[in-house]
Amino acid sequence: MFGLKTNVRVGLDIGSHAIKLVVAEKHGDKHRIVGAWARDIYTGTNEKYDLDGPKKTSVVPIVLDMFNEAGLKPRRVAHLGSCLSGLNMATKEIRTLQMSEEEMNSALTQEARKHLPLDGSESLVDYQILGDDPREADKVRVLIAVTTKRMFDSHLDILRELELKPGVVDLEPLSAVNAYITHSELPDEGVVCCLNIGARRTNLMILGRKDMYFSRDLPVAGWSFTEDIMKKLDCSFADAEEIKRRQGLTAKDIKPVGAADSSSLSASLALHDKSPLDKMYDEINRSIRYYVKETGQSGVVKFILFGGCASSQELCDFVAAKFSVPCEAYDPFHGRDGSIHVSNRPQFAAAVGLALRAQAIY
Numbered sequence: 001m002f003g004l005k006t007n008v009r010v011g012l013d014i015g016s017h018a019i020k021l022v023v024a025e026k027h028g029d030k031h032r033i034v035g036a037w038a039r040d041i042y043t044g045t046n047e048k049y050d051l052d053g054p055k056k057t058s059v060v061p062i063v064l065d066m067f068n069e070a071g072l073k074p075r076r077v078a079h080l081g082s083c084l085s086g087l088n089m090a091t092k093e094i095r096t097l098q099m100s101e102e103e104m105n106s107a108l109t110q111e112a113r114k115h116l117p118l119d120g121s122e123s124l125v126d127y128q129i130l131g132d133d134p135r136e137a138d139k140v141r142v143l144i145a146v147t148t149k150r151m152f153d154s155h156l157d158i159l160r161e162l163e164l165k166p167g168v169v170d171l172e173p174l175s176a177v178n179a180y181i182t183h184s185e186l187p188d189e190g191v192v193c194c195l196n197i198g199a200r201r202t203n204l205m206i207l208g209r210k211d212m213y214f215s216r217d218l219p220v221a222g223w224s225f226t227e228d229i230m231k232k233l234d235c236s237f238a239d240a241e242e243i244k245r246r247q248g249l250t251a252k253d254i255k256p257v258g259a260a261d262s263s264s265l266s267a268s269l270a271l272h273d274k275s276p277l278d279k280m281y282d283e284i285n286r287s288i289r290y291y292v293k294e295t296g297q298s299g300v301v302k303f304i305l306f307g308g309c310a311s312s313q314e315l316c317d318f319v320a321a322k323f324s325v326p327c328e329a330y331d332p333f334h335g336r337d338g339s340i341h342v343s344n345r346p347q348f349a350a351a352v353g354l355a356l357r358a359q360a361i362y
């Protein structure tokens with residue numbers, strides 16, 4: 001269908017729960033989205049989500065099938081954007097004196113090491129100058145992205161197995177933010193808080209026109225809700241996923257198994273454990289309070305949700321009510337050329353951002 005045409009741009013986001021593929025065509029400096037596909041990785045009745053991430057042997061056949069459906073041959077894709085997600089990556093803004101590229105590389109490598117849990121391999125650092133520091137004339141704002149060589153190599157290994165030529169390799173939260181900022185205005189005053197709510201992690205990112213960028217990974221996301229339902233109903237992963245999608249993240253109309261029996265383990269878990277929603281609120285609240293205290297900067301004027309859980313109206317309403325500011329799920333296809341029919345649009349935020357940034361790097 002798309003053949004060898006060099007204007008084809010492919011964004012591939014291999015998550016721990018679902019794989020997202022977005023295909024666009026670039027005409028001048030405009031992109032037209034021509035297709036979007038998502039596939040869950042664990043679909044068998046007895047399969048269970050793996051917090052450590054999916055095996056290459058599970059991912060590769062699914063991605064190949066998706067490319068086939070898209071009418072693309074991986075080895076012929078010239079412009080790919082893909083991303084790393086999950087653990088062992090971090091993004092941070094620092095403000096530093098102007099310096100040479102060599103000095104910058106060395107200073108940022110030192111800085112980056114402070115923010116990364118070590119996995120035994122060396123850290124890889126990339127950075128982008130965001131502009132001048134509005135508060136101190138001789139300084140610049142620098143966004144650093146850091147990961148480990150092991151993470152990067154295992155990603156390249158998957159691409160190699162797929163016969164895909166690596167192009168731009170981003171960090172997932174930045175890809176989602178990239179899609180957002182290409183089409184949305186940041187407020188003049190105050191900051192927006194973006195939450196990329198996938199399965200394993202929620203990436204919280206604070207963005208403002210003048211204010212410091214801040215990010216933190218929260219250990220509560222889609223899997224926390226599924227696991228909670230599994231415990232309450234003593235059911236399988238597949239059943240809990242189905243219930244979650246049908247009845248909402250918290251499946252609040254469902255009574256825990258053995259709830260009437262106060263001695264049962266599941267009833268006591270349900271009563272004494274904080275719900276994933278409350279845990280998520282605590283984590284978000286703590287992060288925002290830390291940000292405001294550390295930077296002395298503005299409060300949050302809006303929440304934007306990305307990722308597979310973002311389409312939950314229940315979650316959106318909960319966040320808006322708790323923080324008393326608007327909260328909206330981000331539709332990365334809105335306002336772009338091309339008409340796309342997918343059910344969970346916010347889930348594609350990162351893949352759209354990757355398709356927009358896709359480049360050939362030889």
Ligand SMILES: Nc1ncnc2c1ncn2[C@@H]1O[C@H](COP(=O)(O)OP(=O)(O)OP(=O)(O)O)[C@@H](O)[C@H]1O
Nearest residue numbers: 015016017018198199200201222223245307308309
């Ligand atoms: N309609 C829906 N309602 C509620 N949750 C949903 C819905 N559709 C998908 N999800 C949840 O979204 C999550 C998957 O989202 P996403 O594709 O963003 O994750 P991922 O990128 O694979 O994960 P990660 O980036 O954390 O590795 C799963 O927990 C899934 O149960």
Ligand SMILES: [Mg+2]
Nearest residue numbers: 015085172198
């Ligand atoms: Mg993800």
